[in-house]
Amino acid sequence: MGRVIVITSGKGGVGKSTCVANIGTALALSNKKVTVVDADIGLRNLDVIMGLESRVVYTSMDVIDGSSTLERALVKDRRVENLKLLAASQRNNKNDVEPEQMRDMCLKLKEENDYVLVDSPAGIEQGFRNAASAAEEALVVTTPEVSAVRDADRIIGLLQSEEIHKIDLIINRINPKLVAKGDMLDSEDVLDILSIDLIGVVPEDPNIVGSTNRGQPLIFDSKTGAAGAYWRISERIEGKEVPIPEFKVDGAFTRFWGKLIGRRDGEIN
């Protein structure tokens, strides 16, 4: 029996799907059985971010209406053992699925996996309720911006009313330079406001764009920057005590030294 974790944010565009792709891959790379589920019916994305779009034949909608078995609808990731994707239908919409149907599917997946990560659509409507229906835990993703934190607060309230009480926060796209200048909320500010447990801080990393372009989650190719942060989050999900590093802006010398040893800006080991 595995764990069903919903990844959600309220606001769109904060990096939910990228988190799901990288954390799911990281868990699979540590020999866990993982299925990632795209619950964004009508606006599917996770297959593209993971680079599996060309291999999707059946979707969760086909499983629900009986035209495919659950097993057959799962797309196996060839780059890593034990990582599978259940894609969302692009032709239907969120109201075509009932929370109970989503729940049944996730509970079946739970039996055969160590982790089922459900990528929730943005918003607080039925799509969110579907995604949260089978989850016992949630990861709330936010960026250090007023609008994203506000929506995260709303989502936290809704998760609690869905009886999900293990809720951890991921602060995505922290820019150490802006934080140092006082032009960006730092993780302490965000935590102070949302008062839930922090499970990871992901620095803004230009390499994410390239990895999304290629359809290859960054974690396959890197252990630093954002990939390092995703890696540590996956370890914390597994219950390991991994400290959250402070992302500082390096001085001129450390920057020079960092370049020599191939370390990226803001990374502390």
Added chain:
Amino acid sequence: MIQRLIQILTRADKSKDIAKSRLKLILVQDRLSISEEVMQSLQSEVTKLLSKYFTLNTDEVEMDLEREDNALALVANIPILGMKERENELNTTEIQKDNEPDTEKANKEQQTEKEVTEENDSN
């Protein structure tokens, strides 16, 4: 020019501080506007607590959040009909003090108390 330099040096206008205080205020409102029940239960608990000390007109209790500039206030209007008689007498001095018309509130209290006594008389 010099002012601008000082501004740059001291960074008194850190935008993150502005963001944080805006967020705090937004969330206080969001969190409260989400659930009417919370307001209802706050009202009933406050009334219950105050009823230990005062006889209240519970039908006309009003409680609401009001926003002024950059602060949020809980504004309550709780009509008091009179003091509750305490079993022990140690509070008599306190009650006398309360009745001193030194604040507007005490004045109002007295007034309502008077009205009540008058009502009682007529009964």
